[in-house]
Amino acid sequence: MSSKVTIHEVARMSGVSIKTVSRVLNREANVKSDTRIRVQEAVAALNYRPNISARSLAGSKAYLIGVFFDNPSPAYVTDVQLGAIARCREEGYHLIVEPLDSEGDVASQVQPMLATLRMDGVILTPPVCDNVAVLDVLEAEGVPYVRLSPDRDVDRSANVRMDDSRAAYEMTAHLIGLGHTDIGFIKGHPDHGAAHLRYEGYVKAMTEHGHPVRDDRVEQGWFSFRSGFEAAERLLSGDDRPTAIFASNDDMALGVMAVANRLRLEVPQTLSVAGFDDTPGAKVVWPQLTTVRQPIQAMAAAAADLLLNGEASGDAETPPSRLLDFQLVVRESTGPAPKG
Amino acid sequence: MSSKVTIHEVARMSGVSIKTVSRVLNREANVKSDTRIRVQEAVAALNYRPNISARSLAGSKAYLIGVFFDNPSPAYVTDVQLGAIARCREEGYHLIVEPLDSEGDVASQVQPMLATLRMDGVILTPPVCDNVAVLDVLEAEGVPYVRLSPDRDVDRSANVRMDDSRAAYEMTAHLIGLGHTDIGFIKGHPDHGAAHLRYEGYVKAMTEHGHPVRDDRVEQGWFSFRSGFEAAERLLSGDDRPTAIFASNDDMALGVMAVANRLRLEVPQTLSVAGFDDTPGAKVVWPQLTTVRQPIQAMAAAAADLLLNGEASGDAETPPSRLLDFQLVVRESTGPAPKG
DNA sequence: TAAGGCCATGACAGCCTTGTCAAAGCGACC
DNA sequence: GGTCGCTTTGACAAGGCTGTCATGGCCTTA
Structure with a gap:
């Protein structure tokens, strides 16, 4: 199909200015509803999708959420990814995964990455979520983050946990x-x-x-x-x-x-x-x-939610924390105590 | 630290034009070596990192490789990610993960994503690598891709397999x-x-x-x-x-x-x-x-390599294919046949 | 010495979107 | 009819970088 449709063409097709198309795309208020509809039709007709690079260069969002991990459990990692993406997709965000090597100098791996990508938020899984150097870098770069099941300094920043x-x-x-x-x-x-x-x-x-x-x-x-x-x-x-x-x-x-x-x-x-x-x-x-x-997926989704709705931005005096319910899975390895 | 250092400041500090800094960063030829060194020093001193959005907007690369999966095996998925990232990091690329839901209309999930992100390449794991609709969309959007262990139409596109x-x-x-x-x-x-x-x-x-x-x-x-x-x-x-x-x-x-x-x-x-x-x-x-x-990580690294070195771009008459060696892991569940 | 070629560098436009600010449209009220 | 205040819209700059093309210096060759 179309190699690249720009907002310009949508504007021409619907007979409004580029800026108005932008407003429709970003669900801003103050657009007459028939204008809005006309624009949406043009978007659909041309199959237009905003270019994420241009968007993040011009605006303040990057539409990227990072997931940092150094976790020996693949099942955990993918569950986190699935949970996070589920929430991210609702708002057009994407997931950047960054495996970290905690053997090395983690902070120095993280800083360049944050500086180049300028992500809107980062989800940290154990054990990276307890790596103080990483937290320091994130805060220095001003990138909001949420920790999953942190062990130490739980009150330092936004987190999601289980009881x-x-x-x-x-x-x-x-x-x-x-x-x-x-x-x-x-x-x-x-x-x-x-x-x-x-x-x-x-x-x-x-x-x-x-x-x-x-x-x-x-x-x-x-x-x-x-x-x-x-x-x-x-x-x-x-x-x-x-x-x-x-x-x-x-x-x-x-x-x-x-x-x-x-x-x-x-x-x-x-x-x-x-x-x-x-x-x-x-x-x-x-x-x-x-x-x-x-509930790993749910925890990750909650983390993404904290990031996307701005609660994790670190301005609140008390960092937000969500405590999720676990589930007892009774299978066959437990049974009545033997008599006598 | 520095909220945002731009290439401009590096240029001023090293006394050259922005363009020359750009040349150094992109390892282009025709830069005098002492100029190069001066620039590199300034980069280090300012801790400058190019902004990936600006880069991909201006240039032709997005510095993003996608990994599409709908794989029930978390271990497989994370191994793919680890292998791919290992190769990507060498060249400053990042990994976007996109779990796909093959129950739904996969192609329609993929097209918008490709259009917004304009990734430089995509790695497809089984079973998505055999989803013809997905391959069609990738080709329509002109995004190079590599398939891991494909089953069908093996000769259709670049792939990495095991014997x-x-x-x-x-x-x-x-x-x-x-x-x-x-x-x-x-x-x-x-x-x-x-x-x-x-x-x-x-x-x-x-x-x-x-x-x-x-x-x-x-x-x-x-x-x-x-x-x-x-x-x-x-x-x-x-x-x-x-x-x-x-x-x-x-x-x-x-x-x-x-x-x-x-x-x-x-x-x-x-x-x-x-x-x-x-x-x-x-x-x-x-x-x-x-x-x-x-050798899943090695296979994923090979896939990333095909993407990064341009072999997977689909212009060759015969799509490239890499066949990697497996490894027999002999543990305790096999032993000599019982006598008699 | 003049002409030609290569190397190193810079000026400038352009990539596609959003933010700012101003202008135009509209209805109501005095 | 004129003014006020609100909604709706658009012109333009800006964001940080790369691509294109032009420039100047220097070396080679006739």
Whole structure:
């Protein structure tokens, strides 16, 4: 088709000035409705689309939102992208993805990019969202940003989070509801704030229901399959073992399942296993894993929303924060506690 | 810092014209080397970065490469992004990601996007890379594109592929090398060209090594966990069963492992299992899966390369194509054939 | 020495849109 | 009829950069 239709041609075709076409395109007020319609018809007829470069050069918006990540979980990353784009498309914005290499000097990777692209906003996923150098650069360049599930300095800037503590509480309560009283727990990487929150939720649920939190039932893990595997070996060796294990993420829970498998402990008849995150792996194992789903797409959409509606611009005294609901996904890896 | 440094200031600081600064930035010839150095120093001192909008408005490049996908596999998608960005960064290009919804009218989603952004090129992943409507729009808009692992009309345009047939051949040969002669095969989704190629490689290896391809050892699958599970149930029920199963992707192989697990068939002592793709799930099961790794990042980088060096521009009579090497990943799910 | 050619550089227009500001249109009211 | 105040519209500059073309210096060649 048309290699390049400009606003000029639309103006000529509809018999108004370029500026009026611009007004219609930008949904500005004070355009007579029949003028508006005439222009819209011309736009449709010529199949005209405004040139984003010219637009951002002339105006103040770039129509670009950045997504910065350095995340080992592809599923998380794509969910963020899908959620963000869903909201962005409504307003004609596009997504620029920038994988960061946190091994290197992240700030120096970010500054040039911000200076060239002049994006309207940036969404930061963990762990980049806790990289102070990156935040500093963003603020220096005056680019609004929203952090997803930040760990540190939560009040520093706009963010979107999930209630990890309450989710862990409810998962624990779910197990207790199934009759378990002796529930093992595998902690996550101590550098991640979420790890602490999840542990907190577990402790709270156990305590409130009158079950002791035994030291030898809590193992340190690192969010990896291997660490879950090793923690499970410690928890499950010998005859005195818990009837359920709640791992603070799915990868570790899968490690637990592997050990159970090896030891011929039937899941969930002999041992219930619960995870956290609802990664793709959770559906691939057998039996499928009971876990907690973060509404990642919704969180990303909320982040995009904060950016697009201007709330994240950093002028408010209290940065906006949105807390989204999680979802307990009960599948086959948890069941009633064995009798006796 | 500097809210916006323009090329003008660099020109003043280094005592040359704006145009000369532009020449230095674009690595053009015919600039005296001490002039070049002076300019570069000024650029560094002012921390100047060219404004991408102004650049693309004035020039012919947009410095943007698009990645279109509608891919159920997040791992694949992020690998593509990582590979593409690695090559793009070398030349100051950025990545725009556009998830497509192939349920809807894809072409009409794509055209406006191409018209507004005027990207310099687009990378298409399966299955979008086989959507003729999308290809038509790209060509109509004159946007160069590269397809990753296309199935149909392979010669229509630039593409990057892997030798699926040979990979399947080598995996089968690997099993034969371990002493297996009775090897089951689970085919992939018949709409995917790769499914046929993989089957072809299996047949070729069996035949060349003098082993029969028994009809009751080949099952139709659909690339899903469930279809692998069901195919394995058919292959493994009864006493007359193969000593190895080669599933044409990992998800199905995981289904096989689940069945083996249920039937108490030890992997790999009693049954060897091989997959294809090296998805994250392959490392999460126990024992870890022997599989074939596609060099996805390298393929995406090759695609970006074709775009950036102009080979994909569609002017050559034969569209360029790159065939990359796969990698056999031997882990614990395959072992010597049981004796007797 | 004059003519021709190449290299290095700069002046200026143009890319397509938005922002500013002024002007024109319109209705109502005194 | 004239004035005021509002809505609607347009002329023009500006945004930061690259493309085109012209200029001047210097080297080569006859």
